[in-house]
Amino acid sequence: MYTSITSRRSFIKKMATLSAITAAATMFPGILFADEQERGLPTNGNLDWKKAPCRFCGVGCGVLVGIEDGKAVAVKGDPKSSVNKGLCCVKGYHSVMAMYGTDRLTKPLVKKNGTYVETSMKEALDLIASKMKETIDAHGKDAVSIYGSGQWTIPDGYVASKLFKGCIGTNNVEANARLCMASAVTGFMTSFGIDEPMGCYDDIDHADVFFLWGNNMAEMHPVLFSRILDQRLKRGVKIIDFATRTTRTSMAADKSILFRPQTDLAVANAICYEIINNGWVNQSFVEKHCNFNKGLTNMGYGLEDNYSFTDKPEKISFEDYKNFLEDYTPEKVEKISGVSAKDIKYMASFYGDPNKKVMSVWCMGMNQHSRGTWINNLVYNIHLLTGKISTPGNSPFSLTGQPSACGTVREVGTLTHKLPHGVVMNEEHRKFAAEIWDVPVENIPSKPTYHTVEMFRALDRGDIRFMWIQVTNPMVTMPKLKRYRDATKKEGRFIVVSDIYPTPTTDIADVILPSAMWIEREGMYGNSERRTQYFEQMVEPPGEAMSDTWQLVEVAKRLGFEKQFYYNEETHIEEIYNEYRRHHDNKKHNMAPLEVLKEESGVLWPYVDGKSTKWRFNAKYDPACSNGEDFHFYGKPDGKAVIWQRPYEPAAEEPDDEYPFWLNTGRVVEHWHTGSMTRRIPVLHKAMPHAYVELNPGDAERLQIKTGDNVLLTTRRGKITLPASVNERGVPTPNQVFVPFFDENMLINDITLDSFCPISKEPDYKKCAVKVEKA
């Protein structure tokens, strides 16, 4: 007779339950059993663990998602992943809950007479395509635009670029990564001629000293910080926190050094001065592998519409550079930065010690900087002068904040000037892309159009009429937000927003498309260390939610680009990835085949001869090195990296009598970016329910403000009231306040300034002048 396994198993289990309880109760009187335990057998038998990169930050932890009955129910760290080795942070462990908020968008919504009406996906996509055609006919190709993000998967960004640059023929492609790591890109491009870090996270296991440049790693990159802490436990490494705010990171560090906002430029130069002055320069390395350049200064801050700037690099000699540094002796810089000459010398001594391997780590502190490109250059200078680069443990390392800021925005190139391989300004690069895209080369315009801030300004002016926003929330994140929010509401603008929850950005949309997120679809992300990671679809998206990739493909087909968007719905991710790989088919950037990605917990590009490249530009590890030397900075035509002469210049808007404080913004460990996902995770929202303004205790005392008091912040852009936080999560330096930006109910960006680095066009969210009053 046939007996089903389940019933037999449950029978045995029930028997076991009863007998165990009885036995236990008589044998071990100390143990009490609750009644519930007689009921309910564990149902975890069906739990299936599948690997994915984490949905949140750019660290790119490997996670294993527990799937039961088609739902994601649990998360643990992937012990096989070399990124996190089995550990996650509080966001990662609860990440799957981000898919199950009760207000998940499941149907397309179209705004009709001021209210949103549910429609079918087909109807919504038809409307989008017809609006795009209409706009192009009436206002030209450059009136339509797409604004994506570093949370775009690689296929999302790739089809967006192909559709807009290749097929429609406009360079109006941007992504929120412009607000986040554009300065890192221009830093790499100007210093090395090729983007992304030379080292990898393994550097953490080899370095002796860690410099955190304005990076609150304990909260923002906790898993990597835990790796450093682990090394400190095992090897006694040193952590030096160099910041404008005392944070958890400062408390955990061996030494915390505070500086005045913007003066990191001066301190970095002073460190170089010390290195040269003390004879710590690695002469042979510098002679063989470095050039010295200077660029234009007094570049301005991009505050006016249509601002443009092009740097003019000029070669200088080592002597010129040395003379320039005379202005940056530790004693002189002490006056500018508030960092004691002793501390500057202390920092320089680690960089200068030939027996210490040094890793410099940074993220938004250096990138969201009105001289972001410069400060990136200056930190590379330190590593180049001492030759501490591209070897295990010697590593200037730029971290990212989004899961695919590198993978999609930087590598696929979803920025106005970029192509997957190269830039639109270069004819060869255009030809190469056009061939793979199967479009006439004339389609791709040779001039970049608008970077992000300018794109929203163009929307305001009416130069752009149609904008499609995917996976990002600019109505929380744009600086000087009010201007750009008002822009979207102007007559004759059409905004499409693809997202998973209602946000302040969907609030201004004409069409809202429900997206399938993360493991509800198939895709790849690329993390900060050049690691490409694949994830399969594990659960069904809710309602009519559709991946951003397929939304774009559907619209592309409606616009008449069936030939270029030939992909099959079942296999399109694989087809797109294989097509994308062709753009990077060379030793400097080769991407791993999909089969390898499916098997491994991520692979570092360049992937050559079946191997990840852990340290680029180092002939021992990097097969693309071809000059016969130990190092080859092949991004530059002469194979040499550039040491840049970059001075200290003040920020766009510094405190004055009327607005006497610095306003700094940032994040907290509990929330990710604008909180549209993490605030719907109960444990994270309960842990950090709202934003606040952090004050220095001295300032708070003077203004008679206590924790919890309402504080009115006023800048030249507007006012906002927030509860005060004194001596809690962080302590800003005197005359500075800090506000996290995740809270859509307390939009700090309404009052921030839209100044940006003239080279990278990345806004400085860390510095503007503010008045602080007890409300």
Added chain:
Amino acid sequence: MKKRLGIISLFVILFAAFIAVWNYSYYEGLEEAYIPIENNNPTPMIPSETGVFERSDLGLEYANMPIDENHQRSLDGYYDNRAYHGAPPSIPHPVKEERSMGGKTCLQCHENGGFTEKFNAYAPVTPHPEMVNCRQCHVPLKTQSLFKGTNFPELEAPAVGVNNALIGSPPVIPHQIQMRENCLSCHAGPSAPKEIRVTHPERINCRQCHVLNNKEIRDIGNFSRQHSYE
């Protein structure tokens, strides 16, 4: 004289040798060690055993410890503090130092446990005291309100007393053990939830009798007998 010369030359040789070795090691130190690219570790099929014996020296003490009936934790309370079973627990008490990553402050109570007057409870013992950035995963809750509701399908937590196959046979381990390999931290001592407190903590080698029954990491296929006589 000869003897003295011999001693002097011996020291000279030793000194020279010291200088040479010191010099050599100094320059070796300067040179970058070549670190070969390691092959990725294959997916573990057998769950990690690190930390299994971590608190075993306390086994006997745990066994002899009288049970404080009035201050026992319950399994319900244990699960209430987690978003799903296996999730990092939130911190159910106020924390003094917002700016601290945790570390020593947390470990004071949570490394070895013990009774805390203030909370009238025994502090639970962490199974991973070597991870000191505690608040990267454990957060205190400041409100009970929600931003928006959730439909997160909460996994049913494993129950007690249903995990053995035969009467009196050792129960299998019904939960994930990653980062919780050290059994005694939760299953022994006064802070262990009463339902899961082990009666024989002195036995130490827990996993000689208790095995895992959940799918770990990668399913490499079903190994069943194919041939049949029917």
